[in-house]
Amino acid sequence: MDYFLELVLSGLTRGSIYALIALGYTMVYGIIQLINFAHGEIYMIGAFVALIVSGVLTIYGFSGVSILILAALIAIVYSAAYGYTLEKIAYRPLRNAPRLAPLISAIGMSLFLQNYVLLAQTPDFLPFPQLVPEFAFMEPVAHIIGSAELVILVTSTTAMIGLTLLIKYTKIGKAMRATQQDLIMARLTGINVDRVISVTFVIGSVLAAIAGVLVGSYIGQINYFIGFMAGVKAFTAAVLGGIGNIPGAALGGLVLGLAESLAAGYISSAYEDVFAFGVLVLILILRPAGLLGKAVKQKV
Amino acid sequence: MLSYLKSSLIAAVWFVFLTFPLLVVKVNTLKGTVEWRWMNMLWVGLTALVLSAIWRWAMERREQGAREQVEDDEATEVKPSLGQRLLEEPKLFRPLVGVVALLALLMPWVSEMYQVTIWVFALIYVVLGLGLNITVGLAGLLDLGYVAFFGVGAYSYAILNTWYGLDFWVCLPIGGLVGALVGVLLGFPILRLRGDYLAIVTLGFGSIAKIVYENWEGVFNGAQGIDKIARPGFFGVEMDISAATTFTYYLMLVMVGFTIFVTNRLKDSRIGRAWMAMREDEIACVAMGVDLARTKLSAYALGAFWAGLVGVIFASQTTYINPASFDFMLSAIVLSMVVLGGMGSIVGVVIAALVLNLLPEYLRAFEDYRMLVFGAVMVLMMLFRPQGLVANVKKTYSHKVGGEDVLG
Numbered sequence A: 001m002d003y004f005l006e007l008v009l010s011g012l013t014r015g016s017i018y019a020l021i022a023l024g025y026t027m028v029y030g031i032i033q034l035i036n037f038a039h040g041e042i043y044m045i046g047a048f049v050a051l052i053v054s055g056v057l058t059i060y061g062f063s064g065v066s067i068l069i070l071a072a073l074i075a076i077v078y079s080a081a082y083g084y085t086l087e088k089i090a091y092r093p094l095r096n097a098p099r100l101a102p103l104i105s106a107i108g109m110s111l112f113l114q115n116y117v118l119l120a121q122t123p124d125f126l127p128f129p130q131l132v133p134e135f136a137f138m139e140p141v142a143h144i145i146g147s148a149e150l151v152i153l154v155t156s157t158t159a160m161i162g163l164t165l166l167i168k169y170t171k172i173g174k175a176m177r178a179t180q181q182d183l184i185m186a187r188l189t190g191i192n193v194d195r196v197i198s199v200t201f202v203i204g205s206v207l208a209a210i211a212g213v214l215v216g217s218y219i220g221q222i223n224y225f226i227g228f229m230a231g232v233k234a235f236t237a238a239v240l241g242g243i244g245n246i247p248g249a250a251l252g253g254l255v256l257g258l259a260e261s262l263a264a265g266y267i268s269s270a271y272e273d274v275f276a277f278g279v280l281v282l283i284l285i286l287r288p289a290g291l292l293g294k295a296v297k298q299k300v
Numbered sequence B: 001m002l003s004y005l006k007s008s009l010i011a012a013v014w015f016v017f018l019t020f021p022l023l024v025v026k027v028n029t030l031k032g033t034v035e036w037r038w039m040n041m042l043w044v045g046l047t048a049l050v051l052s053a054i055w056r057w058a059m060e061r062r063e064q065g066a067r068e069q070v071e072d073d074e075a076t077e078v079k080p081s082l083g084q085r086l087l088e089e090p091k092l093f094r095p096l097v098g099v100v101a102l103l104a105l106l107m108p109w110v111s112e113m114y115q116v117t118i119w120v121f122a123l124i125y126v127v128l129g130l131g132l133n134i135t136v137g138l139a140g141l142l143d144l145g146y147v148a149f150f151g152v153g154a155y156s157y158a159i160l161n162t163w164y165g166l167d168f169w170v171c172l173p174i175g176g177l178v179g180a181l182v183g184v185l186l187g188f189p190i191l192r193l194r195g196d197y198l199a200i201v202t203l204g205f206g207s208i209a210k211i212v213y214e215n216w217e218g219v220f221n222g223a224q225g226i227d228k229i230a231r232p233g234f235f236g237v238e239m240d241i242s243a244a245t246t247f248t249y250y251l252m253l254v255m256v257g258f259t260i261f262v263t264n265r266l267k268d269s270r271i272g273r274a275w276m277a278m279r280e281d282e283i284a285c286v287a288m289g290v291d292l293a294r295t296k297l298s299a300y301a302l303g304a305f306w307a308g309l310v311g312v313i314f315a316s317q318t319t320y321i322n323p324a325s326f327d328f329m330l331s332a333i334v335l336s337m338v339v340l341g342g343m344g345s346i347v348g349v350v351i352a353a354l355v356l357n358l359l360p361e362y363l364r365a366f367e368d369y370r371m372l373v374f375g376a377v378m379v380l381m382m383l384f385r386p387q388g389l390v391a392n393v394k395k396t397y398s399h400k401v402g403g404e405d406v407l408g
Helices: A002-032 A039-059 A064-094 A100-120 A136-141 A147-169 A171-181 A183-188 A193-219 A226-241 A246-266 A272-286 B002-024 B038-071 B082-088 B090-110 B113-138 B146-164 B168-190 B195-215 B241-268 B270-280 B282-287 B292-318 B328-341 B346-362 B364-384
Strands: B025-028 B033-036 B398-401 B404-407
Touching: A002 A039, A002 A147, A002 A171, A002 A193, A002 A226, A002 A246, A039 A064, A039 A100, A039 A193, A039 A226, A039 B002, A039 B025, A039 B033, A064 A100, A064 A193, A064 B002, A064 B364, A100 A226, A100 B002, A100 B328, A100 B364, A147 A171, A147 A193, A147 A246, A171 A183, A171 A193, A183 A193, A193 A226, A226 A246, A226 A272, A226 B195, A246 A272, A272 B168, A272 B195, B002 B025, B002 B038, B038 B364, B090 B113, B090 B241, B113 B146, B113 B241, B113 B270, B113 B292, B113 B328, B113 B346, B146 B168, B146 B195, B146 B292, B146 B328, B168 B195, B168 B292, B195 B328, B241 B270, B241 B292, B241 B346, B270 B282, B270 B292, B282 B292, B328 B346, B328 B364, B346 B364
Parallel strands: none
Antiparallel strands: B025 B033, B398 B404
């Protein structure tokens, strides 16, 4: 039973990371129908910046929680800046181009950012410092759920609630919803669509950075390539939940994480990535609109 | 001028800020040391200063071009570039092809085996590029796991040869067919979906194929790979390595010629026109009575076919394959060849494949920056020259009404 519970909790942990990244995919897709291939790289950059900041701070004698907070904040700022710049350089000029063009540009950006980090830092795996302390109150259940997992679950839930509130109740959230429904109409009503899209990228990047910091200190090592698989899986999560649908991305992430964790625990861990892919293909065959998505008829 | 300077300065400061933690700071957590590389900051600042000015100029030109295109919408005829016109002039084009073919034939006699080996791989890339050109360039289906089909071909030859002792020539078509079959199987689930899903499914499939090769010890021999794969034979003639390489080189030349011939014919065929119609607009294409499922699957299968075929040759040339040969980077390289060359354009893809492969071979210093440059090239091409180096000229069909040419 404990084993099952452990798998479920680690699945949820993993799933909430996927969900955080998937939200970025789904928000961007909802607004401009683009698979932002470089989103996984934003997450990777977030993790790298956090690693560098925490390394420097440790050497200069900072301690404990202050490192975690500073590293996370700086990582968030940088990821947001990268996301913003990415959109401005690679996607904005292609707003009216044929469908394939921004997608290829996104892949190019993804390759560029990966190799930029590789050349600027290192091709090897770097050890990521354990930023989350072991809480004393977690002692009795430590064999089932670790402190890092608890922090991930709490943080990602908070972030998702925050996002929901932002989209529901703020002015920019309203503008985002309007843009998602109809970009041209939104522009006609005086919404600065370009700004809304930039903000969407920035929010997605912030969530990705949070995921990067959390996953770095959970898994304990990162390299320049971690964004690739995380990106594919988060996209799977977004499709699973119905792409463009924000609660869907959260649900998809959790379902995918659970499925992966259980399959790895009971069947084989070497093929864990194969299960994620299998889930994607099954969903595409059985329910292309995703769990929460509505099938959209294309208008001509 | 002043506004240029101001925006360049802002861009420079912005990029210095962006790249600061990654390019300047290098921290070693094990030894507890920090290396500050301040010189990098200077370089980033200067480069950003210059590049942003060029960027702004290029963007202004691009917008101007777009405006002009809207203005003379009547004259939809896209002006072909100089290179284009040269290529289309049969008086120039045919001798050029002749000279290139002659040089290609003579190459193994005047250069060392090492050079020949490089060229064999370059030609393998050419065929891969042409194959992917069918899927991406002609049919507009973005395939990011193309390397998987290449791997399928290579592994099917490796397994059939080392386990069952089947000959290269028997396996060559088998490799192609297995590739095509896997392509169809993979194409089925995504038939009803939009192209971007296809991209992600193929991407997933590419990485899954690698995981399976790595972990299925019984069949694929895991991470060690399969060795002692036979080279292609020629009616039982005994060949040493150098002769075998030369032989493979000629084989590849024939393959390239064959691929060019077939894709060229396909392009003008009924199915080829259906592919291009699908690329331009799926809904209109269906409305015109094109069977979308068949068109998509055939584009997918034919693209995969070439990858499988050339995978067999790859395995026979290296005589050793392992999963590491088939990672995502290869798919990305082949895709950037197609994009750079011009989607749908055969000449363009051939040139791009040769340039992108031979350049890093001869400019070793460039090697490390290869993928970085490829990524940047993909973005820049999409922004400034989406049609590629050698644009694919749309064929116009005309028919005569009362002795006068009418554009159809």
